[in-house]
Amino acid sequence: MVDNQNNYFNVVPDQYNPDLIDVLPSPRLNGSIKVETDPSGLNAFENRQATGSSFWMANIGHGTFPYAPSGYPVWRNVKAYGAVGDGVTDDTDAIMLAVTDGGRCGLDCGSTTVLGGIVFFPPGTYMVSKPIIQYYYSQFIGDPTGPLPTIKGMPTFEGIALVDVDPYIPGGNGAQWYINQNQFLRQIRNLRFDLTAMPNENQSGDQSYVPCGLHWQVAQLTSLQNVDFVMPLGGGTTAVGMFIENGSGGFMSDLTFFGGNIAMRVGSQQFTARRITITAAAIGISMIWDWGWTWQDLTVRSAWIAIQCTQFGGDGDQGTGSLTVMDSHFDSVPFAITVHPTNRPALVIDNLFIEGNTPSVVLVDGGETLLPGVTGGSATIRSWAMGRRYTNIDGSGETTMGSLQPNKPASLLGPNGKMFTRSKPQYEGLGAGSFVSVADFGATGDGTGDQSTAINAAIAAAAGRIVFFPSGVYPVESTVFVPPGTRIVGESWPQILGTGLLFSNQLDPQAVFRVGNKGDVGNVEISDLIFGIRGPAPGAVVVEWNIREASQGSAAMWDSHVRIGGSIGSDLQYEDCPEGTTQPSTCLAAALMMHVTEGSSGYFENVWLWTADHDLDIPAQSRINVFVARGLLVETDGPVWLWASASEHAVLYQYNFVNAANVFIGHLQTESPYFQPTPNSRNVFVPGHYAGDPTFEDCTPTSRLCLMSWHVMVQHSRDILLYGVGLYSWFQSYTQDCLIPENCQQRLMQTDFSEGIWMFNEYTKGGLEAVSPFGGIPPALQEDNRNGFLTAISAWLTLATTGADIG
Numbered sequence: 001m002v003d004n005q006n007n008y009f010n011v012v013p014d015q016y017n018p019d020l021i022d023v024l025p026s027p028r029l030n031g032s033i034k035v036e037t038d039p040s041g042l043n044a045f046e047n048r049q050a051t052g053s054s055f056w057m058a059n060i061g062h063g064t065f066p067y068a069p070s071g072y073p074v075w076r077n078v079k080a081y082g083a084v085g086d087g088v089t090d091d092t093d094a095i096m097l098a099v100t101d102g103g104r105c106g107l108d109c110g111s112t113t114v115l116g117g118i119v120f121f122p123p124g125t126y127m128v129s130k131p132i133i134q135y136y137y138s139q140f141i142g143d144p145t146g147p148l149p150t151i152k153g154m155p156t157f158e159g160i161a162l163v164d165v166d167p168y169i170p171g172g173n174g175a176q177w178y179i180n181q182n183q184f185l186r187q188i189r190n191l192r193f194d195l196t197a198m199p200n201e202n203q204s205g206d207q208s209y210v211p212c213g214l215h216w217q218v219a220q221l222t223s224l225q226n227v228d229f230v231m232p233l234g235g236g237t238t239a240v241g242m243f244i245e246n247g248s249g250g251f252m253s254d255l256t257f258f259g260g261n262i263a264m265r266v267g268s269q270q271f272t273a274r275r276i277t278i279t280a281a282a283i284g285i286s287m288i289w290d291w292g293w294t295w296q297d298l299t300v301r302s303a304w305i306a307i308q309c310t311q312f313g314g315d316g317d318q319g320t321g322s323l324t325v326m327d328s329h330f331d332s333v334p335f336a337i338t339v340h341p342t343n344r345p346a347l348v349i350d351n352l353f354i355e356g357n358t359p360s361v362v363l364v365d366g367g368e369t370l371l372p373g374v375t376g377g378s379a380t381i382r383s384w385a386m387g388r389r390y391t392n393i394d395g396s397g398e399t400t401m402g403s404l405q406p407n408k409p410a411s412l413l414g415p416n417g418k419m420f421t422r423s424k425p426q427y428e429g430l431g432a433g434s435f436v437s438v439a440d441f442g443a444t445g446d447g448t449g450d451q452s453t454a455i456n457a458a459i460a461a462a463a464g465r466i467v468f469f470p471s472g473v474y475p476v477e478s479t480v481f482v483p484p485g486t487r488i489v490g491e492s493w494p495q496i497l498g499t500g501l502l503f504s505n506q507l508d509p510q511a512v513f514r515v516g517n518k519g520d521v522g523n524v525e526i527s528d529l530i531f532g533i534r535g536p537a538p539g540a541v542v543v544e545w546n547i548r549e550a551s552q553g554s555a556a557m558w559d560s561h562v563r564i565g566g567s568i569g570s571d572l573q574y575e576d577c578p579e580g581t582t583q584p585s586t587c588l589a590a591a592l593m594m595h596v597t598e599g600s601s602g603y604f605e606n607v608w609l610w611t612a613d614h615d616l617d618i619p620a621q622s623r624i625n626v627f628v629a630r631g632l633l634v635e636t637d638g639p640v641w642l643w644a645s646a647s648e649h650a651v652l653y654q655y656n657f658v659n660a661a662n663v664f665i666g667h668l669q670t671e672s673p674y675f676q677p678t679p680n681s682r683n684v685f686v687p688g689h690y691a692g693d694p695t696f697e698d699c700t701p702t703s704r705l706c707l708m709s710w711h712v713m714v715q716h717s718r719d720i721l722l723y724g725v726g727l728y729s730w731f732q733s734y735t736q737d738c739l740i741p742e743n744c745q746q747r748l749m750q751t752d753f754s755e756g757i758w759m760f761n762e763y764t765k766g767g768l769e770a771v772s773p774f775g776g777i778p779p780a781l782q783e784d785n786r787n788g789f790l791t792a793i794s795a796w797l798t799l800a801t802t803g804a805d806i807g
Contacts, residue, residue, distance in 0.1 A: 063470025085124020387794030395778025445472020484522025516547030566612025638662030
């Protein structure tokens with residue numbers, strides 16, 4: 001991802017903390033907090049109980065990192081390193097011992113796929129006096145079987161946040177440990193951050209900070225889940241729950257914030273946030289900048305402002321580019337969404353319930369109300385948008401605001417009328433005896449041999465138990481088969497790598513990881529895995545999804561990703577496939593990253609399909625040329641949910657919906673291959689094996705801008721709902737001269753014989769055409785839809801009610 005934020009001394013991070021944050025009076029002083037609200041903010045957290053008495057992850061055999069030094073630990077219980085957790089003892093040093101044991105990837109490392117680790121917090125309250133640094137490739141996991149383990153700042157706390165994932169180097173003129181847009185492989189879940197005892201301002205070196213729970217500056221393959229932030233309740237507090245100044249996220253869900261001045265102070269290229277509850281903060285969400293952010297099931301109670309979009313951050317003072325708020329609830333929020341007078345975001349509101357004292361849903365900062373609310377009682381805003389809008393097949397667009405009437409298939413909606421969602425299961429009510437480890441069947445995870453037989457034996461023998469993959473690297477020379485009824489969970493993202501003769505023929509592709517056979521109906525749960533190949537493997541279909549749900553959302557995958565190349569053990573690193581490789585026989589990596597087949601259905605949350613553009617296991621993170629034909633192909637009539645989805649750097653396309661229907665997309669993000677058009681999309685793989693493969697026959701042989709990967713293709717499909725679509729073309733042959741005229745490629749998104757396409761908040765970079773319908777409809781041009789750094793179209797509805805015969 002391309003960096004958007006220049007960091008300079010004494011500008012970041014305190015630019016976004018005390019200097020530019022106005023401390024607002026508590027909403028309690030306005031009388032907007034209801035009497036029944038828990039004044040301490042603790043009851044709601046203490047009542048979140050689980051049925052088990054001990055977490056299974058703490059009582060099961062753990063894996064290894066086969067390319068790490070001998071004896072390197074995966075599992076790191078902080079109490080084994082001396083942490084007490086009694087709410088009195090300063091546990092900072094003990095926790096950092098757990099984090100750093102074995103020689104981790106810190107300052108000057110860049111990134112790693114080798115030196116991962118899980119830092120586990122048993123129940124307790126862990127006092128800290130300075131930031132806990134989360135090193136690269138780390139998971140912080142608390143015990144979820146009772147009250148959440150708490151990390152609490154001491155009155156003497158100094159530093160940016162209780163947990164810091166990307167430290168600023170003292171005296172480094174804004175330099176940090178890691179490159180923000182390459183901040184992969186991070187997770188935090190089942191923890192509470194308590195800021196109630198921290199000072200209103202602290203000094204660390206030459207920087208001043210307000211109290212903050214989490215500095216979460218991350219990219220893809222990251223997640224937050226089941227995390228609580230407890231802050232002081234009062235008009236003088238300066239506390240900020242979470243701070244994100246830049247990055248390229250990302251997914252978060254099931255977070256609660258209580259009290260504080262600002263619950264979330266955030267800016268990122270893109271992000272998906274689901275099921276966020278904010279109570280009694282002066283400002284719920286303060287947007288620094290973004291290109292696109294999708295908020296779903298956001299609840300803000302008793303705040304002055306729910307989402308503030310009046311600031312300018314990012315390189316060139318970009319501000320908020322686009323914002324989607326859906327299935328949400330604002331209660332007693334007088335100034336719900338505030339926008340800048342001259343730099344308004346593309347804004348989409350869908351199914352927003354408002355009540356109490358919420359007179360202005362959207363208003364210009366210091367000016368007029370654009371969307372009124374209620375001063376008592378309640379109302380529901382079905383759908384409303386502001387920004388560029390396309391509704392006619394003549395291709396004309398306009399800048400406007402007003403109501404919409406999207407048609408949502410019933411199969412995509414939950415029983416509450418919101419878009420269906422399902423959080424990742426953690427199985428906290430089960431003991432270790434409810435799991436079967438693939439290690440018990442001979443799968444060593446040591447990166448050698450063919451481990452498919454052992455893996456398939458473990459899955460077949462599970463008999464209702466959950467299949468556990470200890471951390472490791474599992475090469476397979478035949479297909480791993482997942483039958484209906486299977487549940488799989490990985491430890492620290494173990495890798496399943498297809499390799500060998502079976503996956504060598506691009507004209508006869510074979511599945512590395514097959515979920516069900518065609519026609520199967522049942523339940524499947526998969527979480528925390530990485531799928532890939534050991535190259536070359538031009539005939540690999542990395543994940544083939546055939547199963548159909550037995551009940552809504554019962555066939556599902558969370559926080560599991562396809563990563564092709566760029567890591568030790570893939571044989572597709574810098575030394576194998578350096579930048580400039582154009583005769584790629586040894587670097588042909590896969591035919592298709594993921595295939596959702598005809599007759600299947602699936603719920604997919606936080607799934608990133610990535611063909612590596614750089615080597616993660618060398619400090620320089622040098623560029624590489626790895627060649628994958630296709631990203632995600634969806635050929636089913638659904639239902640399919642894609643929450644926090646991304647697909648990057650495939651040669652022919654990133655997403656292709658062919659004869660598909662009843663598909664919901666809650667934010668997707670793409671990038672073209674950085675090496676294109678050298679070679680171009682015609683010169684690597686043979687198209688035509690799969691339905692809907694692009695042939696590029698309409699491109700002239702010399703058209704460099706045309707012979708490039710499609711980002712999204714929608715063909716012979718219906719009822720496709722897209723809420724947040726980020727399409728980026730950054731390079732031509734690894735150079736960026738094309739960004740100034742915005743002509744890195746001609747076309748990004750194709751439609752063909754498709755109807756019921758409801759697309760909200762598309763934002764693009766580097767493409768001359770943001771949407772290119774076939775059949776004579778004029779394209780939507782980037783030059784007509786510029787909104788700051790990118791284009792932004794708040795609603796593209798050209799094919800919402802017509803189009804099945806246009807192509």
